[in-house]
Amino acid sequence: MKLLSLISSGKDSWYAYYLMLQQGFDIPVAVTFIPKNPESYMLQHPFAEKTPLQIKNMKSPPRHVLFNVSGVKEKEVEEMKSHLEKLVKAEKIEGIISGALASEYQKQRLDLICEELGVVSYAPLWHKDQERYLQEVVLEAGFEFLIADTCAEGIEKWKGRMINPENLGHFIKDLRKARANISGEGGEYETFVTKSPFFEMSKV
Template sequence: MEKIYASLISGGKDSVYATYLAIKSGINVVYGVNVIPKRDDSYMFHYPNAHLAPVITEAIGLKPVILEVSGEKEREVTELRDFLRDLHVHGIIAGALASKYQKERLERICKELNIELYAPLWGRDPIEHLKDIISAGFKVIIVGVYGLGLEDLLGVEIDENVIERLAYISRRYGIHIAGEGGEFETLVTDGPIFRRRIIIESYNIRKGLSWAYMIINKYKVIEK
């Protein structure tokens, strides 16, 4: 019997790219687990535009399974564990790149459930990681900014020039160049594993003194 995997898909660049690498390596990815936190300050999961994660999962061709969590530290980890126990998969795929907090908790979940963790991005050089995503053909939009120097990048598609800009901002302000510290969040609208692409038609912007994010309220899904 072929092993069944579920990918933790937030709709951001890392979770989608990890899913791509898993599929490319021959892993049988069946589900996309879309975790939607009730709080915008979740330690583990993306909040902005979480409602689009199932749309992206379906566009990739996976079956979306939606989990709403409290967004409270540690409690949300337990909620994910209990959900995965009932899903009966052999392993999960995660886009953890440098966050020890995230990876350690996912490892703990997998150990408790006796399932495998596939985290192909872990420890990668962040600049090369961003370049790999773009060169593979993914369309990645920055939909949330939470750090100094990033304000002008809201709504911008990541390309080579943007990567250079992020490298400069990283050197100047000390942010993680790939946003692993929560400095910015992304949304993937197209890529080589997408059967359909997503077009953003309208959005609102919510902002504070040092942060801003897009709230996408209208989009369409187009066959490729």
């Protein structure tokens, strides 16, 4: 089964890709949407344009396609659908992978896009326990990531810092103290993956 993976450069999209690879799926295409509007409801804005650096560092990279979109609420959904429709037909794609974790807004719209394109919507992270999820990503799968941006009060000091096994516990503690979303849902913090099991060099 040929799948297309939506990759933003952050931990959620890359971990979703990783989980589907682990299940033996063929993922020949990765797509990154770069929103012009930093307040996009659907897409990560910080560091999305740097996704090619990650792709170049992969041991077996998929074909990577970048699209610029407006990032305007609802309009961007139609733009995403239009771009994906062409790829789905050209590459004979049967399913689309997303890193949707807790946002009903994003999940509903991604599911609708997939339904209208006649493909399966895969969201392997959907409704995972968020603290357990972070532990899986960093402690078990071996990912490390940069905190590319923060908007939640109380965690500003983490912007520009790497999250790794040594400081994950401290990071989670500060998130709890700040009453911030543990997984960064809603853009409370954004990430850029620098280390993963499928990157060739130790770090991007």
